[in-house]
Amino acid sequence: MITIIRFIKKLLKKPVVNKPVINAKYIIQRKDHKVSKTDISDNAIKVLNKLNNAGFQAYLVGGSVRDLMLQKAPKDFDIATNATPTQIRNLFRNARIIGRRFKLAHIIYHREIIEVATFRGHEDADENHKTNDKGMLIRDNVYGTLEEDAWRRDFTINSLYYNIQDSSIIDFTGGVSDVTQKHIRIIGQPDTRYQEDPVRMLRAIRFSAKLNFDISPETANPIYEWNTLITHISGSRLFDEMTKLYQCGAAIKAHQLLVDFDLFKHLFAQTHLLLDSKKYPMKAFLTIALENTDKRISEDKPVTPAFLFAVFLWFPFLAKVESLKNQGVDPLPAIDQAMSFVIKEQNNAVTIPKRYTQAIREIWMMQYRLPKRLGQRSYYLLQHPRFRAAYDFLVMRALVGDESVALADWWTTFQAVEDSKKEDMIAALATSIPEKPKRRRQSLPPK
Numbered sequence: 001m002i003t004i005i006r007f008i009k010k011l012l013k014k015p016v017v018n019k020p021v022i023n024a025k026y027i028i029q030r031k032d033h034k035v036s037k038t039d040i041s042d043n044a045i046k047v048l049n050k051l052n053n054a055g056f057q058a059y060l061v062g063g064s065v066r067d068l069m070l071q072k073a074p075k076d077f078d079i080a081t082n083a084t085p086t087q088i089r090n091l092f093r094n095a096r097i098i099g100r101r102f103k104l105a106h107i108i109y110h111r112e113i114i115e116v117a118t119f120r121g122h123e124d125a126d127e128n129h130k131t132n133d134k135g136m137l138i139r140d141n142v143y144g145t146l147e148e149d150a151w152r153r154d155f156t157i158n159s160l161y162y163n164i165q166d167s168s169i170i171d172f173t174g175g176v177s178d179v180t181q182k183h184i185r186i187i188g189q190p191d192t193r194y195q196e197d198p199v200r201m202l203r204a205i206r207f208s209a210k211l212n213f214d215i216s217p218e219t220a221n222p223i224y225e226w227n228t229l230i231t232h233i234s235g236s237r238l239f240d241e242m243t244k245l246y247q248c249g250a251a252i253k254a255h256q257l258l259v260d261f262d263l264f265k266h267l268f269a270q271t272h273l274l275l276d277s278k279k280y281p282m283k284a285f286l287t288i289a290l291e292n293t294d295k296r297i298s299e300d301k302p303v304t305p306a307f308l309f310a311v312f313l314w315f316p317f318l319a320k321v322e323s324l325k326n327q328g329v330d331p332l333p334a335i336d337q338a339m340s341f342v343i344k345e346q347n348n349a350v351t352i353p354k355r356y357t358q359a360i361r362e363i364w365m366m367q368y369r370l371p372k373r374l375g376q377r378s379y380y381l382l383q384h385p386r387f388r389a390a391y392d393f394l395v396m397r398a399l400v401g402d403e404s405v406a407l408a409d410w411w412t413t414f415q416a417v418e419d420s421k422k423e424d425m426i427a428a429l430a431t432s433i434p435e436k437p438k439r440r441r442q443s444l445p446p447k
Contacts (some may be wrong), residue, residue, distance in 0.1 A: 020057065022170060028168060028169040028170075034069060034071060039073075040068070040077065041114070044060060044077035045164065047092070048164045051088075051116075052165065056083040057082045057146060058080070058083070058116075059080050059146070059170065060078070061160070062153070062159075062160070063076075065162045066158060066160060068162075069176070070211070077114055078116075079114060080117055081116055081117075081118060081119070082118065082143075083116075083118065084118050084143065085103045085105050088107075088116050094109065096108070102120070103118075119144050119145055119146055121142045121145065121152070122142075122144060146170070151173065151187060152187075153173075153187055154186060154193065154203060155178075155185060156173040156174050156183075157184065158175070159175045160175045182213040184207050184215045185216045185218070185219055198226065198232065198233055199233055201223045201229075204219060205258060206245045209248055210248040210254075212253075227262050227266065230263055230266050230267065231349065234351075235348070235351030238267065238349065239305075242350055249297040268312055268346070270342060270345055281402060284400040285314070285396060288396050292396070293308065305352075306389075307359075309346070310359075310363045314364070316342050317338050317339060320338035321338040335368070343357050362384075362385075363390050363393055366381070366387070366394075367390065367397070367403075370411065373429055374426065375426070378414060394407070395412070
């Protein structure tokens with residue numbers, strides 16, 4: 001009986017949590033900040049409590065804490081802990097380990113994923129901490145303490161930790177002050193940090209645009225020196241970063257910062273060459289597209305990367321078509337070759353997944369089909385899966401003088417009217433467009 005009682009007590013005994021000793025100057029008490037537990041995801045709270053109850057340190061960290069301080073709704077909730085990825089996976093049956101450069105765990109709750117990362121440390125380079133010949137980190141699985149982890153993060157505003165046990169915020173790097181003053185400030189030596197991961201330059205721009213924060217001079221100035229390093233990042237990773245940047249809700253400002261810091265020319269070389277073109281209204285076209293993107297994001301409407309990339313590459317595509325025609329290539333082969341060439345060139349910097357390149361091609365091809373509206377063609381085009389995107393694309397082209405406003409207006413009306421009026425519109429069109437003369441068949445010479 002005594003043995004059973006001891007066993008039960010052992011089961012009920014709470015594990016000893018190895019709490020770090022934190023200087024009081026780094027702790028912001030609940031009364032001094034606006035972060036509330038009620039605004040935190042229930043799943044994130046479950047993960048935090050389970051890790052703490054298992055004897056581990058665990059904190060809400062990064063952008064979610066920053067956004068909660070700004071009284072914004074976080075897009076996702078990340079957690080930092082001293083538990084290793086293997087320990088996390090053993091504790092959560094719904095966890096999976098991901099990542100190569102730095103391993104972390106994703107804990108999956110239906111549509112929500114809670115990302116849990118182990119504290120990173122400052123150990124000297126070994127098999128777990130490697131850089132390449134350009135100083136970029138290619139492996140970073142060195143674990144450390146809470147404070148070491150704070151100093152390893154990219155920007156001070158992303159280096160804040162929320163302690164669910166006492167509702168305090170832990171701030172080793174001055175992030176609370178920078179959030180209050182609306183500053184983007186990199187942690188550590190900017191030169192070294194940009195060399196370790198050049199994507200930090202893009203992240204600085206995205207946070208500045210999204211949050212409407214200023215980039216501090218010591219963080220901004222080195223970007224001019226190191227912007228060429230962005231060409232050494234994998235194209236697939238850059239595609240993800242471009243999608244985040246242009247869909248952050250402040251695409252206009254983000255784009256201008258990319259141009260100002262000379263990053264855009266490395267990411268979209270073909271588009272950059274036409275920005276000041278007098279022949280192609282590249283700047284106006286981009287402005288309209290990005291304004292439309294920001295509006296759709298603000299209205300919580302979907303935005304596809306295919307549409308944005310179709311906009312970025314449209315005039316480079318037209319320029320290539322014209323060049324091929326001048327070389328004697330027939331129109332249809334010229335269009336097909338130009339599409340392949342422009343997309344391939346873009347993939348040398350930012351790799352567009354095939355599912356999007358196919359959509360880009362369809363949007364472009366629809367621009368040649370939309371003017372052809374006689375007979376049943378208009379009805380067929382209206383049913384095309386890419387019609388809506390192609391129509392929006394056409395309207396934007398009309399706004400910058402790249403297509404007839406009358407054509408865009410016709411399609412706007414055609415979608416809205418009843419079927420009987422659609423027939424009248426096509427009939428009226430048939431009388432206004434002269435038929436092409438039929439080609440006479442040449443008679444064969446007598447044998």
